[in-house]
Amino acid sequence: MNISTILDMAAEAFGDRIGVVSGGQRYTYAELREAAYRAARRFKASGAAYVALLDVNSPAAPVALFGAAYAGIPYVPLNYRLTQVEINKLLARVAPAVLVTSADFSGKLEQRADIQVIDRADFLSLPEGGDELPQPEEDPRAIAVQLFTSGTTGEPKAAILRHENLMSYIVGTVEFAAAEEDDAIIVTVPPYHIAGISAVLSSTYACRRMVQMENFEAAAWLEACRENSVSNAFLVPTMLQRIVDHLVEAGSQPQLPALRALAYGGGKMPLSTIAKAMQLFPTVDFTNAYGLTETSSTIAVLGPDDHRAAAASSDPAVQRRLASVGKPGAVEIEIRDESGKVLGAEEAGLVFVRGPQVSGEYLSLGSQLDADGWFPTKDRGYLDAEGYLFLDGRADDVIVRGGENISPGEIEDVLLGHPAVADVAVVAMPDEQWGEGVAAAVVLKSGASASVAELQELVKGKLRSSRVPQAIVFKDALPYNELGKVLRRIIRQEFV
Amino acid sequence: MAKTALKAGARFKSTVCDTQVMVVKAPAGEFELRCGGADMVGATAPAAAGGTLDPALSGETLIGKRYVNADESLELLCTKGGKGTLSLDGVALEIKQAKQLPSSD
Numbered sequence: 001m002n003i004s005t006i007l008d009m010a011a012e013a014f015g016d017r018i019g020v021v022s023g024g025q026r027y028t029y030a031e032l033r034e035a036a037y038r039a040a041r042r043f044k045a046s047g048a049a050y051v052a053l054l055d056v057n058s059p060a061a062p063v064a065l066f067g068a069a070y071a072g073i074p075y076v077p078l079n080y081r082l083t084q085v086e087i088n089k090l091l092a093r094v095a096p097a098v099l100v101t102s103a104d105f106s107g108k109l110e111q112r113a114d115i116q117v118i119d120r121a122d123f124l125s126l127p128e129g130g131d132e133l134p135q136p137e138e139d140p141r142a143i144a145v146q147l148f149t150s151g152t153t154g155e156p157k158a159a160i161l162r163h164e165n166l167m168s169y170i171v172g173t174v175e176f177a178a179a180e181e182d183d184a185i186i187v188t189v190p191p192y193h194i195a196g197i198s199a200v201l202s203s204t205y206a207c208r209r210m211v212q213m214e215n216f217e218a219a220a221w222l223e224a225c226r227e228n229s230v231s232n233a234f235l236v237p238t239m240l241q242r243i244v245d246h247l248v249e250a251g252s253q254p255q256l257p258a259l260r261a262l263a264y265g266g267g268k269m270p271l272s273t274i275a276k277a278m279q280l281f282p283t284v285d286f287t288n289a290y291g292l293t294e295t296s297s298t299i300a301v302l303g304p305d306d307h308r309a310a311a312a313s314s315d316p317a318v319q320r321r322l323a324s325v326g327k328p329g330a331v332e333i334e335i336r337d338e339s340g341k342v343l344g345a346e347e348a349g350l351v352f353v354r355g356p357q358v359s360g361e362y363l364s365l366g367s368q369l370d371a372d373g374w375f376p377t378k379d380r381g382y383l384d385a386e387g388y389l390f391l392d393g394r395a396d397d398v399i400v401r402g403g404e405n406i407s408p409g410e411i412e413d414v415l416l417g418h419p420a421v422a423d424v425a426v427v428a429m430p431d432e433q434w435g436e437g438v439a440a441a442v443v444l445k446s447g448a449s450a451s452v453a454e455l456q457e458l459v460k461g462k463l464r465s466s467r468v469p470q471a472i473v474f475k476d477a478l479p480y481n482e483l484g485k486v487l488r489r490i491i492r493q494e495f496v
Numbered sequence: 497m498a499k500t501a502l503k504a505g506a507r508f509k510s511t512v513c514d515t516q517v518m519v520v521k522a523p524a525g526e527f528e529l530r531c532g533g534a535d536m537v538g539a540t541a542p543a544a545a546g547g548t549l550d551p552a553l554s555g556e557t558l559i560g561k562r563y564v565n566a567d568e569s570l571e572l573l574c575t576k577g578g579k580g581t582l583s584l585d586g587v588a589l590e591i592k593q594a595k596q597l598p599s600s601d
Contacts, residue, residue: 001505001518005575012576013559138540140505164505171520171573173597176560330597356504 039067040134140164158363168356172330179208198297218246238484265289290325302326331355420448429495499526507539515578532580555581
């Protein structure tokens with residue numbers, strides 16, 4: 001079992017179909033496979049332990065991913081937004097390696113004898129190098145992809161995804177050749193993110209044309225969708241927020257008649273954003289996809305029907321599902337308390353997941369699965385009576401005040417309900433009496449005002465006094481990473 | 497006839513046509529997995545000496561389709577189509593009816 005089978009099948013069944021569009025470049029699935037074969041021969045000849053990529057989206061990303069799979073070498077796409085020092089540290093951890101990169105990033109690299117650098121243009125025009133087809137070994141346990149986590153709490157961890165994990169994910173969630181001839185998906189997530197990996201694998205297996213974007217920008221995204229008659233898209237919440245803002249500011253309609261399906265994930269979606277987006281794109285099918293790097297991407301899905309039912313319902317239990325991440329996909333999910341006891345419906349605790357797509361494994365730390373194969377996601381949440389999963393932040397973000405666990409999410413939801421509040425993050429702050437106390441960083445809407453006392457009163461009225469932020473600071477904006485995750489560790493420093 | 501353990505992820509090829517399959521799920525135990533009437537072999541096994549396709553078992557396999565036994569305890573994904581009919585312990589496998597997958601793509 002090897003993910004190269006995915007490209008083999010697409011090339012076999014729809015070799016003439018365009019697989020990748022990137023600016024003026026186009027690759028059919030047959031051409032993509034040929035380029036991956038050439039890459040595989042080059043990788044094998046190099047003697048490298050890893051195939052690394054340091055680049056924005058381009059055809060080199062799928063070619064390197066599949067080329068590494070044909071060669072039986074783990075593929076490691078690196079975050080090009082890291083600092084020079086961070087990038088070189090990661091490279092030292094994957095040497096000896098072949099590194100595919102472009103002129104934009106090669107200046108950041110320290111010269112090393114054990115890193116063979118290939119420029120993207122050269123990589124995409126490798127010579128044929130023989131007729132022999134690269135035959136990967138039949139080892140489902142072989143490592144397909146290694147992704148470095150963002151490392152917000154220390155050195156980045158190397159999450160491992162084996163061929164069996166990724167292949168199980170694809171076969172369990174996508175129907176082969178499900179796409180129509182004219183379908184196209186726009187790929188805006190960077191190649192180093194799990195969503196970037198799964199976009200390539202899912203789209204290739206569905207035989208759906210991928211339209212790559214180097215960098216996300218709302219107007220350019222709309223333009224690219226129009227130009228390429230894009231039918232499907234995946235966005236992180238910040239991207240959808242920017243598209244909504246752009247359309248609202250311009251007072252214009254999206255004018256994307258070909259767009260049928262819009263999936264989102266990778267962070268918490270504000271209710272106001274998704275509600276507004278559904279108004280702006282009334283005919284589009286929205287899907288919320290929740291997943292982690294360690295689970296080969298999506299593990300729960302809130303589908304289009306759920307979105308429409310929630311938006312149309314007057315039943316609060318159905319309405320609130322717009323804030324849920326949906327039902328488990330090709331996995332099992334359960335909620336446990338701190339002692340490991342499995343909890344029932346509506347009881348909040350820690351989210352555990354089990355299934356063949358779940359790797360739950362890091363390079364030097366080993367498997368994090370328990371004896372029965374469950375992986376602790378470190379997300380907090382609960383299931384409702386019908387099995388819809390609601391998330392409630394990261395376990396690490398929980399504020400422990402005098403022995404009481406306080407979730408930032410419930411306080412943030414209350415504060416966001418204030419008409420003057422545009423954005424908010426609630427974090428722990430050191431407190432002599434309680435160990436930890438509640439603190440909030442608040443962004444007010446332009447021209448609006450609210451006092452600290454007023455916001456504290458609101459929380460006290462809606463929740464209880466232990467939830468009231470003892471310190472509130474007003475900021476112009478909150479710090480987010482490039483994929484829309486709020487950086488709580490930076491906000492916490494405000495209150496030290 | 498040779499009986500084989502079918503493990504999820506294992507790949508097999510026909511010896512009488514182009515068919516290749518990958519095991520998606522399988523019950524424990526050993527079974528006779530055949531295509532076109534002849535035993536299937538591991539996908540990377542050397543090309544077998546030309547067997548002949550049983551005309552009565554040339555119902556075709558289609559790339560991307562899933563093939564199951566009656567109780568769906570066995571599921572194979574056809575990764576390359578061919579002329580032979582897939583069978584398990586002498587019983588022809590059927591194409592699995594498509595169901596809604598939890599796709600987010």
